[in-house]
Amino acid sequence: MRSLYEHRPSHGARSAYADLALVNGRIYTGDPGLPWCSALAVAGGRIIARGDRSGIDHAIGAGTRIIDLGGRFAMPGLYDMHTHPDLALAPRYADDLDIGIVDPTPAQVRDAVLAYAAEHPDREWIYGQYFVRYTFRQAGLVPGKDWLDTVMPDRPVALLDRMWGTMMVNSLALERAGITAATPDPTNGYLERDPATGEPTGLLIDGAYALIHAAMPSTPVPVLRAAYRDGIRYQSARGVVASKYVHVCENRLEALHALDTAGELTMRIEAAISWQDDIFPVRRRWELLAGERHYYRSARLNANAVKFHFDGTVEPRSSYLITPWDGANTGWAGKINLTPEHLADMLWDMDRQGIRVIAHCTGDAASDTFLDAVAEARRRPGGLGVRHQCAHCTILHGSNLRRFRELGVTAEFSPVSWYPSRFVSGARSGYGPERLARAYNVKGVLEAGGIAVIGTDWPVSPLDPWIALETLVTRANPWGEMEGRFGEPISLEQAISVMTRNGAWSMDMEDRAGSLEIGKSADLIVLDRDLFAIEPQGNIHATKVDLTFMAGELVHDRLNVESDATWQGEAPKLW
């Protein structure tokens, strides 16, 4: 087990030989200078030699552990640059309500609430996930407190929708949170209201549902620790070597720190502190940003980032768009949650402290305004030129594609809807055909010289990076359930680079990680198939990762061949 504080003094004696050698492989390096090799030697966690077996012979000594790959395919480990294992899994360990149906009907929601209430008589709050708005529309019903009061009037109930953009609560929950017609909307969301009386309907949009979370007990550290542990174990087993966990608070950092100390942080994690109460209240935000975040710092963990919701989502039509939403006769184009001036000042301030800003931008006007603020920060003195991150990039304006490169901003895309599925056709049609035609423009950003990365954004889409990799290349449904394609595919080489070296760039590590080059960290994976030798459609997503090495350390061993791996066997099933 690796200690948090394991450190090699720069003047210490070092063996000239490798600790580890991988031989007889088909190794894709991601380095255009030498794209393929068959052998690699690793010392002190770094690659010291590569080539064929004879090319690394000089590095093999008596103490070198040699692993024969038997001709198998290997490549750099993957980067998932935006996800939330805590939000997905904490409800399970906290034993919250999980309806467990992809698109539950209102009747199924009602039955699940009643069954949970009966099984948990001591629970004060009935809290859980998910309902979906369109199944209410289909049933001719309106979701909100009136409907929920008919199901459960005497205990507070709060249910999230599957996009995490809306919370439905009953009257008692509103009362516990002190929300009335006189409650103003927060800046990062709003309460749906009766147009005549101003009375809240029980639907809280975007950051507004943090008002309800504030009235509920916060998630305990042991629950969060168990949630992150399973997420990390899954990600390591699926070949992920670095991830960004966005929207963290003090409890979440404590949980990650505990895993780090226990030697169970088998990836590099950048944790982004919530800039405002977008999901739950972050009580020590200012102390963390002022310097407390450094207490959590190790070789594997940092909290030098902030995250916020800049605009909303498609379902409640709160994405901030350059032209109005289709069918909106009021000219409604969505909204942003910070003024441009607030954003520009904040970005500059964070930039001077070396803190990365990760902004949720689904609409084209949101990313446009975000890029303007980065441009403004770049003009002001004292900035460090931090690589800020535009999250989701659902709809980008064509003239912004080149600005990602010019301003050094990462364009992050989430795979939830770049391939057709039932969920997509239900939810995404709201953007209208013109905007959908330029949605998820990974190719456009790459062609304009920018850095694109992916973030699975679990629980909005599956945590499995291989679904993302396949659908980057095909833009088709991996299970063949739906016809057609959505958006422009990119090549396999491009997709691998998006999910490896571009991720390293967006974590400021491209000089030390992200491809298999001499001097870089030995973060690599061995697969059960050669990605370059198979038909991508229907196959890449089913890839099995046999071995995952993190800085030369074996952290996942699917076949239990090497007994010292941190995690053994198949990835746990999480959804």
Ligand SMILES: [Zn+2]
């Ligand atoms: Zn997210």
